Amino acid sequence: MKKLLILGGGTAGTMMLNKLNGVLDANDWQITIVDQFETHYYQPGFLFIPFGIYSKKDVVKPKRDYFPTGTNVVMSEIDKIEPNENRVLLKNNQVLTYDVLIIATGSKISPDEIEGLKDELWFKNIFDFYTIEGACALAGFFKNWQGGKLVLNIAEMPIKCPVAPLEFVFLADWYFTERGIRDKVEIHFVTPLPGAFTKPKASSILGDFLDKKNIKLTSEFSIAKVDNENKKIISWDEKEVPFDVLVSIPPNMGDEAIARSGMGDEFNFIPTNKHTLQSDNYKNIFIIGDATNLPSSKAGSVAHFEADILFENILSYINGEPLRASFDGHANCFIESGFGKGILIDFNYDTEPLPGKFPLPGVGPFSLLEETKMNHYGKVMFRWMYWNQLLTGKELPIESNMSMAGKRG
Amino acid sequence: MSELTLARDADGNLANKADWNEEAALMLAKEEGIELLNERRWVVINFMRKVFEEKGDAPSIRRLTKESGINTKELYELFPGGPAKKAAKIAGLPKPKGCI
Numbered sequence: 402m403k404k405l406l407i408l409g410g411g412t413a414g415t416m417m418l419n420k421l422n423g424v425l426d427a428n429d430w431q432i433t434i435v436d437q438f439e440t441h442y443y444q445p446g447f448l449f450i451p452f453g454i455y456s457k458k459d460v461v462k463p464k465r466d467y468f469p470t471g472t473n474v475v476m477s478e479i480d481k482i483e484p485n486e487n488r489v490l491l492k493n494n495q496v497l498t499y500d501v502l503i504i505a506t507g508s509k510i511s512p513d514e515i516e517g518l519k520d521e522l523w524f525k526n527i528f529d530f531y532t533i534e535g536a537c538a539l540a541g542f543f544k545n546w547q548g549g550k551l552v553l554n555i556a557e558m559p560i561k562c563p564v565a566p567l568e569f570v571f572l573a574d575w576y577f578t579e580r581g582i583r584d585k586v587e588i589h590f591v592t593p594l595p596g597a598f599t600k601p602k603a604s605s606i607l608g609d610f611l612d613k614k615n616i617k618l619t620s621e622f623s624i625a626k627v628d629n630e631n632k633k634i635i636s637w638d639e640k641e642v643p644f645d646v647l648v649s650i651p652p653n654m655g656d657e658a659i660a661r662s663g664m665g666d667e668f669n670f671i672p673t674n675k676h677t678l679q680s681d682n683y684k685n686i687f688i689i690g691d692a693t694n695l696p697s698s699k700a701g702s703v704a705h706f707e708a709d710i711l712f713e714n715i716l717s718y719i720n721g722e723p724l725r726a727s728f729d730g731h732a733n734c735f736i737e738s739g740f741g742k743g744i745l746i747d748f749n750y751d752t753e754p755l756p757g758k759f760p761l762p763g764v765g766p767f768s769l770l771e772e773t774k775m776n777h778y779g780k781v782m783f784r785w786m787y788w789n790q791l792l793t794g795k796e797l798p799i800e801s802n803m804s805m806a807g808k809r810g
Numbered sequence: 811m812s813e814l815t816l817a818r819d820a821d822g823n824l825a826n827k828a829d830w831n832e833e834a835a836l837m838l839a840k841e842e843g844i845e846l847l848n849e850r851r852w853v854v855i856n857f858m859r860k861v862f863e864e865k866g867d868a869p870s871i872r873r874l875t876k877e878s879g880i881n882t883k884e885l886y887e888l889f890p891g892g893p894a895k896k897a898a899k900i901a902g903l904p905k906p907k908g909c910i
C-alpha cells in the first residue's frame with residue numbers, strides 16, 4: 402500500500418484531497434490529510450466582518466464535512482517534515498511516512514515581526530482583519546466609533562490576497578457614508594509599493610478609484626515600528642503617519658513548521674517550480690497554495706487553478722511519466738468596491754491585469770478593471786462557489802490557464 | 811562609457827548583466843541620487859549579486875537584513891527610499907520579482 406500525505410486541510414489541501422480521492426485506486430493508495438484545527442474558515446469573508454456584512458457564523462464550517470469518507474484524517478499540529486527520510490513528525494508524537502507528499506500549509510500573519518505592533522494598543526486601536534479574531538474585534542470597534550483617522554497599513558509584500566487591503570478601504574468609504582459620518586473619517590492607505598497595486602496598469606486605475614473615493618494614498622512607506630504612546634506608525638526612513646485606528650496587514654509568512662524543517666526561504670515559503678509545482682529540492686514533494694514561493698498572487702482562486710495542474714502532475718508522477726501540466730500564474734480576483742459594486746482583475750505571470758471583458762459561460766461577461774454591479778454579484782457568488790464547488794474539487798467554468806479573450810492590450 | 815550606450819529594461823535597470831562593472835555601478839548609483847559607493851554599500855551590492863547568481867532573483871529586504879550582515883535601518887540609510895530595488899539596480903540586476 403502506497404501513501405499519499407497531504408499537510409494542511411485548508412483551501413488547497415481540501416481541493417487536492419477531493420480531486421485525488423476516487424481517482425487513485427483505493428487498493429494501492431492510502432490518502433492521509435493532517436491539520437491542526439477542526440474548523441474551516443472562508444477567509445475571503447473576513448473582509449466583510451468589520452463592516453457588519455458577515456458575522457463569524459457566515460464564514461465557518463467543519464473541515465471534516467469536506468473530507469470524503471474513507472480518508473485518514475489526523476488532527477494534530479505538524480512539528481516538522483524530514484524530507485530525506487520521507488516522513489513527517491507530528492506534535493502528538495505520531496510519525497507519518499509517505500511516498501508522495503503535498504504541502505498545503507498556507508500562510509498567516511506575523512504581527513510580532515513589527516516592533517510595537519502587538520503591544521498596548523493591539524485590539525484596542527490596532528487591528529488586523531486577516532484573522533477571525535482580528536476581524537471580529539474590529540467590527541466591535543467600528544460599531545461605536547465616531548470618526549477620526551483610519552489608517553490602513555501593509556507592512557511588507559508579499560501578502561495573501563493583495564487586493565483585500567484596497568477592498569477594505571473601499572468598503573470603509575461606503576460603510577462610513579451609510580453611517581452618515583464619512584465627513585468625520587479620514588481614510589488613509591499606506592503601502593510599501595510604489596502605487597495602489599503591484600502591477601502598473603491596474604495600479605494606476607485602482608489609484609484613480611482611491612482618489613475618486615477621497616482616500617489618501619501614501620506609497621513607498623516601509624514600516625519600522627508603531628509608536629503606541631503617540632499613536633503613529635514610523636517608517637525606516639523616519640516618515641510618520643498618525644492614526645486613531647490602525648488596520649494593519651502584518652507580514653505574511655509560511656508556517657513555522659516549514660522553518661523547523663529547514664525547507665523555507667526568509668518568509669518560510671517553500672521553493673517550488675513555478676510551472677510544475679514540484680519542490681525544487683525533492684522530487685516526491687509538491688507544494689500548492691499560499692505555502693509556495695511562486696511569483697503569483699496568494700489567493701484561493703490561484704490555489705484552485707494550481708489544483709487542476711497539480712492533479713495532472715501528481716498522476717503523471719505516480720505513473721512515472723514526465724510532468725506535463727504547466728501552471729501559468731493565473732489569478733482572477735473580484736475586488737469589492739463598495740455601494741454594491743465591484744471590480745474584476747484577471748492576470749498571470751506574463752500578462753498584467755488589463756481592461757476589457759471577461760467572458761463566463763452561462764453567467765455573462767464581467768467587466769475588467771471597471772466598477773459594476775455585476776462584478777459585485779461575482780464576489781457574492783464566490784462564497785457559494787467556494788463551499789459548493791471549489792472545495793469539493795468540482796470543475797469551475799473558468800480555464801486554469803489565463804485566456805486573452807475580451808482583454809484590451 | 812555613457813548612459814546611452816547601456817541597454818535598459820522597462821524598469822530602467824540594465825538589460826544585459828554583462829554590461830555591468832564598477833564604473834557602471836557608480837553611474838547607476840548617481841541616477842538613484844547616491845554619489846558615492848562606500849565600503850558598506852559595496853557589501854550590499856556584492857551580496858545582491860551573489861544571491862542573484864545562486865537563485866536567479868535579487869533578494870528581498872527581509873533576506874538582506876537576515877543574511878547580508880547589515881540591518882534594515884542602515885540599509886535604508888545606505889539606499890534611501892528602497893534598498894532592495896535601488897541596490898538591485900546599482901548591482902546591474904533586474905528589479906526583484908519578490909512582490910506580487
Ligand SMILES: Cc1cc2nc3c(=O)[nH]c(=O)nc-3n(C[C@H](O)[C@H](O)[C@H](O)COP(=O)(O)OP(=O)(O)OC[C@H]3O[C@@H](n4cnc5c(N)ncnc54)[C@H](O)[C@@H]3O)c2cc1C
Nearest residue numbers: 409411412413437444445478479507562690691700701702
Ligand atoms: C482577508 C482575506 C481576504 C481574502 N480574499 C480572497 C478573495 O477574495 N479571493 C481569493 O481567491 N482569495 C482570497 N483570500 C486568500 C485565500 O483565503 C487564501 O489564498 C487561501 O485560503 C489559501 O489556501 P491554502 O490552502 O494555501 O491555505 P489555508 O487555506 O490557509 O490552509 C492552510 C491550512 O494548513 C493548516 N496548517 C498550517 N500549518 C500547520 C501545522 N504546523 N500543523 C497543522 N496544520 C497546519 C492550517 O490550519 C490551515 O487549515 C483572502 C484571504 C484573506 C485573509
